[in-house]
Amino acid sequence: MTPEKLYETLKKIQEPKGYFFNRDQEFVMELMHSLLENKERLGYMACPCRLASGSQKDDKDIICPCEYREEDVREFGSCYCGLYVSDDWNQDKIPHEYVPERRPPEKIKF
């Protein structure tokens, strides 16, 4: 799988659900690389911006797209990583705020 192929695949699945890739293409492609790196290292595409445990079971909630994306995009227009955003976010109709970590720390196993 190449980052470009992953991009195309995810775009087709996520856009109809209202989740758009960040308009910053360079940013998005770096994240595609990181997701593939995690897939190779861990066996699953853990959120690149979070500390993964190495156990797919323990990291179920942070496998991209993570369980927190829906609430983050609803509240901030962007997921924690900034990979998925709303259309309004991409069009600067809402401010681009720092998205705080929503995952409860007790879920982090290491």
Next chain:
Amino acid sequence: MAKNIFLYALSTCIHCKRTRKFLDEKEIDYDFVYVDKLSGDEKEKAVSEVKKHNPKISFPTIVIGDGEKVIVGLKEDEILEACQK
């Protein structure tokens, strides 16, 4: 006097990469560790240190001095202000 600046980061995290780039561009000296690249006791120690400064254990976590200032996330203005004080 230059302050000790320590960055806890993840090698795959884009905000961490951009934080390093920002610090480099601003010629701010810092040390860093990629917590995801550690294992065993080293990882456990690093995670406890992050937790002490940032209970959410999120990245990047920047610790300035002995922890008198902790910045979570790439908050450019805050980083500049804290590092230049």
